[in-house]
Amino acid sequence: MPGQKLFQPNPPPDQSLLPESVLDLSVKLDIKHALSDEELVAVKQFRRAADYIAAAMIFLKDNALVERDITPEDIKPRLLGHWGTCPGLTLVYAHLNRLIAKTGIDALYVVGPGHGAPAILSSLWLESSLGSFYPKYSRDRQGLSALIASFSAPGGFPSHVNAETPGSIHEGGELGYALGVSFGAVMDKPDLVCVVVVGDGEAETGPTATAWHGYKYIDPAESGAVLPIVHVNGFKISERTIYGTMDDKEIAALFAGYGYQARIVEDLDNIDLDLAASMEWALGEIHKIQKAARSGNPIVKPRWPVLILRTPKGWSGPKELHGEYIEGSFRSHQVPLPNAKKDAGEREILQTWLRSYNPKELFGSDGVPNPNILSIIPKEESKRLGMREEAYKAYTALSVPEWRDFAVEKGSAQSPMQVTGELLDAVAQQNPHSFRVFSPDELISNKLDGVLRHSGRNMQWDVASRASGGRVIEILSEHTCQGMLQGYTLTGRTGLFPSYEAFLGIIHTMMVQYAKFVKTAAEVPWRQPMGSLNYVETSTWTRQEHNGFSHQNPSFIGAVLNLKPHSARVYLPPDANCFLSTMAHCLRAKNYVNLMVGSKQPTPVWLSPEEADRHCIAGASVWKFASTDEGMAPDVVLVGIGVELTFEVIAAAALLRKEIPALRVRVVNVTDLMILGPFGSHPHALSDQGFESLFTRNKPVIFNYHGYPVELKGLLFGREGLERMTINGYQEEGTTTSPFMMMLLNRTSRYDVAAQAVRAAALLNPRVEIDAHKTVSHILHLAQKHKEYILQHGADPEDTFDVPKFSE
Known part of the structure; x- marks a missing residue:
């Protein structure tokens, strides 16, 4: 009903039904002295500044510091970005900055909630990484105004983290992969810590559920570590999350089963002390595990740390709108004030919200963040999360043997x-x-x-x-x-x-x-x-x-x-x-x-190393040994693409040479599929002259292709003379049968290719035409006899895959 508050903000989960023996699985810490007074002020102000910028980026195109009342003209025509996850992401960013500045660790920050780009971009601007790569977003009034105005506008940053975002190694558009990506990132990088935020919505995905086992594949002697932070804010787009309905004991038991030590971070009144103590504890556990492994006394099945961060969804944003809860509910997931441009009431709430961060205290008249904020940013630029070389210029070429x-x-x-x-x-x-x-x-x-x-x-x-x-x-x-x-x-x-x-x-x-x-x-x-x-x-x-x-x-x-x-x-x-x-x-x-x-079964080696090298460089070539008169002046071109499909083409060429010597065949093998597209459609695509040199200008071409025929049709579309081309390929036919029956069922066998060749050549070569019907009938009869043999004996005839022999 209108005005009814259907969803309570972050309701307490039901009481756990777990037995008493597992109720103390989560780690307990004393948080009172986790931060000095100066650090606490700095972290809080960094968070406020980042949250302010993130919110402003979603709504404003002008009046970046709200130095005058917000007008409809100040608000963007399209409001994009996801506010709900931003406060949690900036919270972690602030504390990770402090930890890097204090300890000097090498860290990457991977975020699963991809549409939380406002949180990441605002933090990158505060640490000046954004301006290092994009001078127009310099850390001053002009740069801040440009960032806020251009976000999610044409030519600006999109609403999700992507390759344009400094420090990112994860697209974030599709949920479920942040954790697995993080484990891959730290492999063979012993000094790297990858802090990954997994949203509680993302945590519901199958890929994430399996990726929790990633630590079982991390050797702490040779690789770095992943610090997962599960951000439990309780809601997805319009529904509660599974993790949001689990209490602390249930979550701790789940992660204990995975092999982790869980630390629950949920003291909202002292969240900065809680998270600071928890992150230092986690880093200490990581170093303890690594030190043991690197000293030659590894801990067997170490329990790695995981943080469970409970904060309200859309924390610090609007509390209510039109009688409905916003903060702490699914309504803060995306844009909490969707009609702010047209609705004066929503616009007033937006103005109150943005001014609640007190931007005059956070930014000077020149737009530069105040000294407290800057104090927790790593002084060494290469240590900053947006400047890590692992994320943008770390490629090491392999030494590939001859x-x-x-x-x-x-x-x-x-x-x-x-x-x-x-x-x-x-x-x-x-x-x-x-x-x-x-x-x-x-x-x-x-x-x-x-x-x-x-x-x-x-x-x-x-x-x-x-x-x-x-x-x-x-x-x-x-x-x-x-x-x-x-x-x-x-x-x-x-x-x-x-x-x-x-x-x-x-x-x-x-x-x-x-x-x-x-x-x-x-x-x-x-x-x-x-x-x-x-x-x-x-x-x-x-x-x-x-x-x-x-x-x-x-x-x-x-x-x-x-x-x-x-x-x-x-x-x-x-x-x-x-x-x-x-x-x-x-x-x-x-x-x-x-x-x-390619095939895993033993198959003929058609080419010497030198021939294979030239063939692969060209992407395709005429196989003269299987062709009539080395492929000169053919009636029809037979093309094999794929190991077994090429074998059938060669077998078809041998069959034709035996059954109808008047038919002139050229055999072509294609190894680089991309050469077939129209010239200019792909960097490897053959020129028209190159295409004709392989497949002739006007003769029938029969492709025996490993994949689905429609793929090859699409690739060839745009080449001249498509009407002369026949494409065989996988037709969704198959069962438990014999290898050659698979060819027969999908009409890619030597018999199918040979019959097609005779029919096509008969239109061009009178000497083929005169015997075409008889020859095709005989070939199809051979195919039927082959089928009957397989059905009777349960296997292919022993000579089915003997290498065809060619003699003039």
């Missing part, structure tokens, strides 16, 4: 993954502090276990791998692998994410969020290049006939294809030597999302 040293003999049968595992082993040895593999428990299944030869896994709760410097993080959570990989990459290192093809899609949106960060970062002049995000997609649908339909899904290729062209790279190397070349290239590349798709 891949040809791991090449295999042309004509042999080798697993591309097994061969590549040997290269990765050498990469790990040569880069013991800047390379890691993040794998969802599939490394051995995917035959990449060569990387474990000199380096093990890095799970600290496993006695077999504890404190051994392993380069492999293996956890059955694709989200956690992705989060750690992002944090590791964005702080200057290089990682690899191998996975079953069907399950990479789990982190589709995480990859897209990262790519958006990279796109924006490339447009920010002060951000230096970073390593690429590298995926290996194997255990592909073509050889997932034993696991069945659920394990057949190549859709992640399309996810990468949809990225901005300057970021996206998709490679389908046809054999082991080509995969080695591609892997070496991707590990050296910067600023890309690299997807490499």
Whole structure:
């Protein structure tokens, strides 16, 4: 009903039903002397100043210090940004500044509540980091006015933290990933502490729930530490949070089970003393754990600190509006006074609210923060949260061994993954502090276990791998692998994410969020290049006939294809030597999302190392050995894209040579998918002349493609002569069957390709046309006999995957 207060602000949770034996799990501290009188004044004033600026950024376009009454013209036409989380974020920022200034620690600040950008930007302005990167936001009246006016306006900062924000390594647009990113950031950086605020809304996500186990993969002897702060303000956009309904005992028990020591920070009357004491306690616990590990006497299963920060949502903002609670309720989540521009009553509340921070006390007539505020900001610029080099110029290039040293003999049968595992082993040895593999428990299944030869896994709760410097993080959570990989990459290192093809899609949106960060970062002049995000997609649908339909899904290729062209790279190397070349290239590349798709099963090695090198540099080439007259003057072009799909193309070429010698075939393999797009659509796209040199100007082209046909159609759109192109690919057909039946079910088999070739060539070559019907009928008959054999015997004929032999 109108005026009814449906939600009480931050109601006390129900009394816990936990037994008495677990009621003392949270850490108790004496907070009375946590801060000196001077420090307490400074922290409070920093918070007030940051909260004032954050609120002003959401509402004002003029009158930045409210030196006159606010008019409708002073208020922005669109009010964006999320106020509710800001006071908590500025509270942590103020105290982290004080801790850095006092102890000299190296720290990053990662915030999960992405739309809390006003809190972060205001704090960055106060510490002058913002002005260092953006001179127009200098720490004075002019710079403050510019920041407040431009926030969430065209050309200004967006309402969420992104790559334009100094000190940020996390996009924050999609909730759930801040914690995993933080764990990745501290790996192999022993002096770094990553303080991460996890909102209680974000804490409800599956990725966050699993990322709490991240400490089980942090060796305190070689890596830094994460200090998680769970900000419990009780509400999401319009509903209570799960954590907001849990009392202290329930939360402490939850985190004790995860392996943490929880400290509850909730004394609102003494919040600064409480948080200061809690952060110093947490840092002391971190140093105690690290000192033990680095002295050779590690604590087994150490209990790392976590802070649970309880504050009202929208703290210090408007208390009520139109008979409804604002502070401490979901109504403060975004813009608490949404009609301030048109409604005089709301405008008056806004003016009272902003003046309650007493900006005249906080800022001088020149707009510069007062000496108390400046006193807790680290004097050394490189220690400031917005100036940390780990966040914007820390890239260390990998030392990548010569891949040809791991090449295999042309004509042999080798697993591309097994061969590549040997290269990765050498990469790990040569880069013991800047390379890691993040794998969802599939490394051995995917035959990449060569990387474990000199380096093990890095799970600290496993006695077999504890404190051994392993380069492999293996956890059955694709989200956690992705989060750690992002944090590791964005702080200057290089990682690899191998996975079953069907399950990479789990982190589709995480990859897209990262790519958006990279796109924006490339447009920010002060951000230096970073390593690429590298995926290996194997255990592909073509050889997932034993696991069945659920394990057949190549859709992640399309996810990468949809990225901005300057970021996206998709490679389908046809054999082991080509995969080695591609892997070496991707590990050296910067600023890309690299997807490499390959087989883990032994497959023919078609090219020598020298041939593979030239083929990969070109992105595609005519395979003369499988073509008629080395591919000259073809009637039809057969194109293989992907290991098994290329095998079927070569088998089709051999079948055609036997069944209808008059048909002239050119065989092409494409290893770099991006060359196919129209010239100018991608940095790798072939010129029109280059495209015609491979696929002719006007002859039929039959693509046998590993992914979904619609992806290739979209990629080729814009090329001339699309009507002459036929595209085969995965058609969502499959079950538990035989490998070759998978080809038959999806119409990508040699028989399908050969029949298509005869039909297409018959329109151009009279000598083919005369026998076309008879030949196609025979080819389809062979396909039917092959099906019958599989159904009768439960397996493919033994010679199905024998390498085709070509003789003139």
